[in-house]
Amino acid sequence: MPMNRQRDDALAHASAAASARTAKVAAHGVNVFYGDKQALFDVSLDMPDRAVTALIGPSGCGKSTFLRSINRMxxxxxGARVTGEIVLDGEDINDRSVDPVLLRARVGMVFQKPNPFPKSIFExxxxxxxxxGFATSKxxxxxxxxxxxxxxxLWDEVSDRLHQPGTGLSGGQQQRLVIARAIAVSPEVILMDEPCSALDPIATAKIEELIDDLRSQYCIVIVTHSMAQAARVSQRTAFFHMGKLIEAGATDEVFTNPRDTRTQDYITGRFG
Structure with a gap:
């Protein structure tokens, strides 16, 4: 059994290393300022394709600020200013030649509170x-x-009422509608900022199942305050504290064998 465990650990480490090498999105020395206040300090992080990267840390630590930097929100x-480099498929997203509107089609965003348009489900x-211009006909x-x-x-639940208002759906259904809206433009990356914080446990479980299904097709980056959720849905975890990235790695490794005492203290509930 110890030999099997050693082999499994070696495979997990190799997989994590391969994931880091095949980054879909990579941040290099990213700093974010809001006026004179600096919110992020020298953050470098690789986010692999076809995997979920969870950003964890106490409130106000810079997780959402970093997430919003990935699609230039x-x-x-x-007064906001970003320095450093964020690369998507080898291209710096902050380059003047990059159109933010087109970038946000490639990098979809799902917010904390479901925000369907005041239109029908179909629309x-x-x-x-x-x-x-993705469709040439009705x-x-x-x-x-x-x-x-x-x-x-969501199709089985709404196929017979596509022309009813999206705002008439339950909270969990609205969040899945927003996810459907995001993936309808064929993005490459999906950002999720606390997507389950406004949902009940049953709706949360459905969103987590959906995230697990979607990760085979997308690079997903999720901000969550829930340690259990990060452990369930992500393959890589990054811990932020006071605007700095403290450590990042394979999720099981960060949770069971963190390298930094601050990560250990946060995960075990000593602060946060």
């Missing part, structure tokens, strides 16, 4: 493909909507 905040999902658009709702695990 910080651009919308007056919520069809909106992105329509404005980006039937093609309908196919994209159906496919997206199926991938979000």
């Amino acid at each position: 910080n651009d919308t905040i007056p 919520n999902v069809a909106y992105g493909p329509r404005i980006h 039937s093609e658009l309908a196919d994209i909507v159906e496919s997206s709702l199926k991938r979000a695990g």
Whole structure:
């Protein structure tokens, strides 16, 4: 048995190393400022494709700030400034040649509180493909909507009421609708900022199952305050504290054998 355990540990380490090498998104020395206040300090982190990277840490530690940097949502905040480099498939997303609108089609975002448009279920999902010109006919658009709702695990629940308001769905259904809306434009990366914090345990379990299904197709980065959720859904975990990345690695390793005492203290509930 010890030999088997050693072999399994070696395979896990090799897998984690391979994941780090095949980063879909990579941050190098990223600093974020809001006016004179610095919110992130010299953050470098690889986020692999077809895997979930969880960002954990106490409130105000910079997790959401870092997440918003990956699709330039910080651009919308007056006085915000980002230095360093964030690379998506080898391209610096902050380069002047990169159109933020097109970037956000490649890097979808799901927020803490479900935010469906005040439109029908169908129009919520069809909106992105329509404005980006992904569909050339009504039937093609309908196919994209159906496919997206199926991938979000929502089709069976809403197929007979596609023209009813998306805001009429339950909280968990609304969050899956928002995920369907995000994947309808064929993104490469999905960012999730506390996607389950406003949901009940049953809806949370459905979202976690969905995340597990989607990770085979996307690079997913999730901010969560729940240690149990990070352990359940992610393959890699990054611990932030006071605007700094303290450590990152394979999730099982970070949770069972953290290298930094601050990570250990946070995971065991000594602070946070």
